[in-house]
Amino acid sequence: MNPSLHFLTRDNWYWSLLLFVYGLSFFLMGFGIIIQARRGSDLRLGRRLPLLAVFGLLHGLVEWGYIFIPTAIVAEGWQTMRGMAVNGGHALLLALSYLFLLAFGINLLADTRGWPAWMRFLPLACFGGWLLFSALSLPQQSTAVASWLILIEITARYLLAAPGAAASGLAILAQGDELRHLRRGSLRFFLAGAAGALFLYAFGGGLIVPPAPFFPASFLNTSLLLRLGLPAQALRILSSILVAFFIFRLLDVYDAEERHYRETAREREMIWRERERIRRDLHDGLIQSIYGLALGLEHSRSLLAENPAVAAERLAVLKHQAEEVISGLRGYLAGLHLGRELPADPVALMKRVVTERVGGTGLKVNWCIRGNGRPHLDADQRDHLYHMLIEILSNIRRHAGASEAWIGIDLGAGGFRVEIKDNGTGLPAKVPAGGLGLENLRQRAALAGGWLEIEGWPGAGTTVTFWLPYGGDGEGRDHGHSRGAGR
Template identity: 30%
Template sequence: MTLIDLLNFVLGLAYFITGFVIMLQFFQYRELSELKIVNNLWLLGMFGLLLGVSLWLQFFLPFLPPEAVQAEYVMLLQVLAGAAAYALFYFYGARLLRITNPRYRRWQATSFFLVILWLAIFMLAAVYYQDRQEWLRSSMAWANYLLGLPGVLLVALAFSSQLHQFRHEAEPFLNHCLHGAIACLAVYAAITMVRIPYTPLGEFFFGDQTANLVDILLQVLLALCGLVLSCFILRIMQIFDLENCRKLEDAQRKQAILQERLRIGRDLHDGVIQSIYGTGLQIEQALRKLDPASPAAASLVCSLQDMDRVIEDIRGYIMKLSPMQEETGGPTRALQSLFTEFTRRSGIPADVKFIGRLDGAVEADVFHHLYHVLKEALANITRHARAGTVEAMIEVRPGELHCTLRDDGIGLPRIFPLGGYGLRNIRDRVACLGGEVKWSSEPKKGTELRIRLPLGVRNHAIADSG
């Protein structure tokens, strides 16, 4: 038994265990994981299993008599298992590249072409070589050259395309493992390119007796590189466990948020709403003592109506609904009602114009935050601006929504504090949607609020604070 035989046995064991673990991970996480690397992971697992079997068969070959028929069958199985493993490895790299970047979708077709080409060489070599063992060794070399080497390069490229996702989803040590696997694949490809025995390059290196020592050294390096690659791939598979733990933590966090929202809902219903009801009853008692035609009675009636709307809004928050949107038939009518109600309450004429179709173009969470941003801005105008008119323009552009709110009031002070609760809410709501908000003002010439929000993207909005 030589050192190469021992390394083949250990390497075959490493590949087989790696393939077995990958298959277990695939069947466990194929329906749960959102990582692209899990797609067609069974191809990588089958590669490990078949290559492990091929290396084990190569290990047992020296123990069989060279002239025995069993030796030829074992060698044939070893060649077919190795060629199938290399083909699956190439196919996995092509599929992973296609999923990551559609530009590489044509690479998948090349795998079928290379397999057909190898089968043609395999059959032609059977006619060309008189010695069957020489035929099988030649076929294995061509499998290594046509399928194994391109597969290694393709998987290295496919793993490189996953670096961005690993950088965001995985711990740093897993990202380092992916870098290590890519480096091992590159070194493996370089060594394989040098030691292919049935190419002019291989004949140049191994044409004399001295080159045999180089060949042995290169085989040892290949085996060690394969062992390190197996270790890196096994460590990379831990990303699925990490992803599963993070999903569990997210589920627990969402459950905690849900429980907290239920508690707040109960407190709002049993505390705030009941207090408003009590205040409303007191106002109704006061109304009975006033002349129904008096201005004071009319003002109290308006206050009661406002309190009813506040109660409905609070109930909407409790039910996690966006107030006004469902009741008024969509975002456009909801915003029109908001400005109409602002004019009724404040006495300030307000006009809102729409450019482009708002209904159907704005996601529910984007509209929810936009609605409350405008509501807060209008409340600030009522309290501080001393404005005579208010104008708003809402424009829907490809991928963006632009909103401008302008008044002709006294303007903002020179030292403009952004730390106020209302203004901070406006800034936070826009920021959580990935948008931008800007204020511009001149003394006695009014204030302009400009908002830009992205559309058509998944927004990670913060929980609504009311």
């Protein structure tokens, strides 16, 4: 411990107050970093800030030692074990705090510049050099202990504090590129402010030392600043407050990184949902349309020998449907939303789909419409209902081999219920789990705000039942509609 500085706090209360503020600034900085750093970070700065936190906590304790360690213990010097422990321990704690400051700067620079691994051991080498110098210069006489304590403090400032603060300032200044993707322009300002404050501390806390009979301590020292009217402690206190302020503001990097991760996760989810939508659209729309054309062509070929005129009519219908498929594909690739081109009335939409997809296939469809609701679907619901019907009708023709189907529609107050039956082969005894078509149907019904169920037995046909709410602004959707209602 520097005895002159300790005794100065005994005689001047304002020096005690200034040193308390000095220590408090660094201690609060370290405490704040520890609290924020518990969340972890993938950023270079976020990973290395805990080293700066240890410096702040230790250095705060060092400065408070000048105030709270009893004068009698400091005056004992090397004459008692207690005096040796307190004075030597205080000097060791000072150097140890600077070790973490240098470790922060060197490690952050190594992460940023890609330095070799051995460079990370440089702070330990400097600290080891300080320990060796302190041990070799240990005085034999107790009367020289005060001068020795000042000497090892000067060595710690030259060997650890000055390069540590300078390296930390350079390292923080180099983090602008990595933080740019967080889209927080204020962080670059705080980086520059923190770097400037650390450079100021490198000068005031590292190069400004007590007078000593060697260069540069013989010239650049606390006495010179006193003659200039600027006490070294005042400069250090100012730099500590600035460092703490800008580092506190840089702690926003943890929140900014977390927000960035949330935004990235939302973007990835949106991309995944869009891919799922494209997958469903292609499976339920284009593929089913092409398969429907193939079935129509097969049916028309069987009519060529028996009734060429009817076959020609159906081929004309199929040609028109093929042109619509091509047109729809072009519109889809151009990013057009199909739901906006479909009728908002679900009954009209369903009749349109049945006319387009069943015509020319030989499937007879019977209708039964009940209720007097005022149905209206929004664009997304129309899109889902459109593809649901294409999938259901395709399954009736492709898998069930049905010749006749019945479509019943119940228009309720908050939504409508649809039941589609066929006279086909029915479902197999064991339906494959997770089939793409059936899973798509359930997903689309859920995305439209409703539900869907499929029932069937071998040889007894299949029944698909679903309920969808009316659209608009989404209010009043009866999500609690019973699946058993109306059966």
